[in-house]
Each structure stands twice: as structure tokens, then as C-alpha cells.
Amino acid sequence: xxxxxxxxxxxxxxxxxxxxxxxxxxxxxxxxxxxxxxxxxxxxxxxxxxxxxxxxxxxxxxxxxxxxxxxxxxxxxxxxxxxxxxxxxxxxxxxxxxxxxxxxxxxxxxxxxxxxxxxxxxxxxxxxxxxxxxxxxxxxxxxxxxxxxxxxxxxxxxxxxxxx
Numbered sequence: 001x002x003x004x005x006x007x008x009x010x011x012x013x014x015x016x017x018x019x020x021x022x023x024x025x026x027x028x029x030x031x032x033x034x035x036x037x038x039x040x041x042x043x044x045x046x047x048x049x050x051x052x053x054x055x056x057x058x059x060x061x062x063x064x065x066x067x068x069x070x071x072x073x074x075x076x077x078x079x080x081x082x083x084x085x086x087x088x089x090x091x092x093x094x095x096x097x098x099x100x101x102x103x104x105x106x107x108x109x110x111x112x113x114x115x116x117x118x119x120x121x122x123x124x125x126x127x128x129x130x131x132x133x134x135x136x137x138x139x140x141x142x143x144x145x146x147x148x149x150x151x152x153x154x155x156x157x158x159x160x161x162x163x164x
Contacts, residue, residue, distance in 0.1 A: 033054045033110070033113070034053055034054065034057065034095075035095050037091060037094065037095065038087060038090065038091065039087035039088055039089075039090050039091025039092075039094075040091060042080065042084045042087045042088050042091070043057075043087075043088050043091050043092070045080075045084075046078060046079070046080040046084050046085075046088060047073075047078075047088070049079070050078075052112055054110070054112050054113070054116075055112050055115075055116060057092065057095070057096045058112070058113075058115075058116030058117060059096065060096055060097065060098050060099065061092075061096065061097070061098060062093075062097065062098050063089070063093035063097070065098075066089055066092040066093050066096070067089055069092075070085055070088060070089050070092075103161055103162060103163040104117045104118065104161055104162055104163070105163050105164065106128075106132075106138045106144070106162055106163070106164055107132065107137040107138055107164060111125040111126060111129060114128060114129075117158075117161060118154060118155065118158050118161065118162075119154060119158075120150070120151075120154060123149060124149060124150050124151060124154070127147055127148060127149035127150055128144070128147050128150055131146070131147045131148070131150075137164070138164050139164060140164065141155065141156075141159055141162065
């Protein structure tokens with residue numbers, strides 16, 4: 001699938017998506033939650049210049065929606081070759097399509113996963129991680145009621161997405 005003319009020389013846009021989505025450019029293990037497959041390395045390399053690829057891939061979109069997102073990033077200055085952007089688009093469409101996201105394990109989730117999949121704020125995600133580190137693994141959704149600074153209504157509304 002060919003993207004619009006601005007796509008031709010990849011002006012660096014996929015990267016600015018990063019700044020808007022997360023100030024996690026220095027995410028040390030970038031790509032650790034991304035599935036293996038063609039386009040994974042291009043996604044990490046190109047998208048990871050501005051943000052953690054996991055943050056951007058928290059979106060679940062159709063191929064057309066991903067194409068629009070990639071085009072937007074190119075317009076904003078993302079840098080890569082046509083081949084890079086085609087591989088990224090194929091990778092995102094295959095691995096991060098509109099199907100329901102897989103459940104999030106509250107005992108292993110990262111801050112980025114908590115923020116993107118459960119729409120927690122950075123402060124709430126940090127509070128949850130801190131509580132988990134201090135008190136140990138959660139056993140049930142009721143355990144999350146004890147986390148200071150966590151809006152439990154958000155958890156309750158998304159309980160079908162949560163596993164322990």
C-alpha cells in the first residue's frame with residue numbers, strides 16, 4: 001500500500017508521535033514487549049528515536065488507520081526509507097490490528113502497559129508499581145483497592161482486561 005507523496009522520503013514524523021505519546025525515548029529495553037516478525041526491528045529503530053515503540057503500539061487500529069498514523073508521523077518528521085515505512089505499516093497492521101487487546105497481567109505489567117491499556121495516569125501507574133514492589137503480587141482485583149493514589153473506578157471499568 002502506497003502512502004501519500006509526503007511518505008516518499010520519510011521526514012521523521014513517526015518519531016514525534018513519540019513525544020506526544022510518551023516521554024519515554026530512553027526506554028532502556030525498547031521493543032521488549034513487541035512480537036517477533038518482519039518489521040519489528042524497523043519499528044524499534046525508526047519509532048524508538050522519539051518514544052518507546054510499546055507506547056505507540058498500544059493503539060489497536062485497522063491497516064488504513066495505521067497507514068494514516070504512519071503518514072502523520074512522516075509529515076511530522078519521522079526519518080526512514082520507503083522500505084522501512086512499508087515494513088512498519090505491515091508489522092503494525094499484522095500485530096496491532098483492531099481486535100481486542102490481550103489481557104494485562106497486573107503482576108508483570110510495566111508502567112507503559114498500565115497507562116496505555118488501562119488508561120491510568122503516569123502517577124497512578126507509578127503508585128501501582130510502587131505498591132506491588134513493596135507489598136508483593138496482587139491476588140485479585142480487590143487487592144487493587146488498597147493502592148493509594150489509584151482511581152479504582154478505572155480498574156473496575158476495565159476488569160475484563162485484567163489478569164493476575
